[in-house]
Amino acid sequence: MNTTISRYTGLTFMIFSFLLISCGNSEKKEEAQNPEVSESPETETKEPEKFILFFGNSLTAGLGLDSAESFPAVIQQKIDSLGYNYKVVNAGLSGETTASGKNRIDWVLKQNVDIFVLELGANDGLRGIPLSETRNNLQEIIDFVRQENPDTRIIxxxxxxxxxxxxxxxxxxxxIFPELAAKNNLELIPFLLEDVAGRPDLNQDDGIHPTAEGQEIVASNVWEVLGPMLNEHKAAQ
Known part of the structure; x- marks a missing residue:
């Protein structure tokens, strides 16, 4: 009798376990066939980062200063504080003339650039290079940038x-500069070193390269032209 009850109990347990397992498998199969929509919030699509390239000489490079004190770096800080999705690239090279810049532009523009800031010519003037040569070199740089990407805006x-x-x-x-700007329909910074040139307190000992405080003013001169461009893009989003 006890043996019969034991067998019956064991059989009942096995049947019950089988039913539970079958039920579980059916539920999993049903979930697989009818997956629920994830409750996690959708990831927002982020706009691709845009690039601003500063192409110039030691003034752009920030000669004599920490790289974070150069005016392109100051511009990046301003951009970040406003939440604009732009990355500044400092392609300044000390001693650069318009001729050497023309020879260098090919490999500098390997990446896509949305805004191109052209700051060259000062070393030409200090060396007395023929004005026609300076003008032609700047024009060739402008032409090359537009040939690579017609949508790039040039300052x-x-x-x-x-x-x-x-x-x-x-x-x-x-x-040379306002004439080229008018001819090519470019944005123009009238004088990059406005309120800085000729002021000993805002320039290093050489009297040419701005101090960190001078670079802040240069950045403001650039922002007067660059800022409205970025605001236009922000408003269009």
């Missing part, structure tokens, strides 16, 4: 030099 940084080369050369040199 030209205006420059002035001391009167060492004579009043005629100095005056004609100054006019």
């Amino acid at each position: 030209l940084a205006g420059m002035q030099i001391p009167p060492n080369m004579g009043p005629e050369y100095t005056s004609e040199f100054k006019e």
